[in-house]
Amino acid sequence: MSEVDSLIQSLRNGSMTLDEVARRFLERSWPRRTTPPPKSYLDLAAAAQEDPEPYISGSFDDVSAAHQDGRLTDDEYEVLSEAVAESKRAEDRRNE
Numbered sequence: 001m002s003e004v005d006s007l008i009q010s011l012r013n014g015s016m017t018l019d020e021v022a023r024r025f026l027e028r029s030w031p032r033r034t035t036p037p038p039k040s041y042l043d044l045a046a047a048a049q050e051d052p053e054p055y056i057s058g059s060f061d062d063v064s065a066a067h068q069d070g071r072l073t074d075d076e077y078e079v080l081s082e083a084v085a086e087s088k089r090a091e092d093r094r095n096e
Contacts, residue, residue: 002058003028008066011076018079025083029091031059060084 001009007024010016016024033053038044055061063084067077 002062004058004062005066008062008071012071018076022079022083025080026087026090028087030084030088031056032088 004025007016007021011018011021033056035053038047055065060081063072063077063080066072067074072080
């Protein structure tokens with residue numbers, strides 16, 4: 001079980017609040033995809049024909065999976081998604 005799964009489980013069992021989990025999400029580093037995003041329509045069309053990238057444990061994939069299987073509500077998913085995005089933006093600013 002990844003750290004992300006453990007935090008989501010703590011949210012579910014009531015040992016952590018949504019704000020506490022979001023704060024932890026803000027503080028951690030998130031794995032990034034290595035494939036660059038498509039730059040043109042042709043790149044996008046070519047990418048659509050390729051296999052999806054593999055699931056990355058401990059990444060935003062865990063958050064998405066928890067939402068898809070009902071372990072996160074829509075509101076929880078929104079809060080945690082924003083925390084992940086802000087964490088990545090902060091990391092980008094530090095690396096500029």
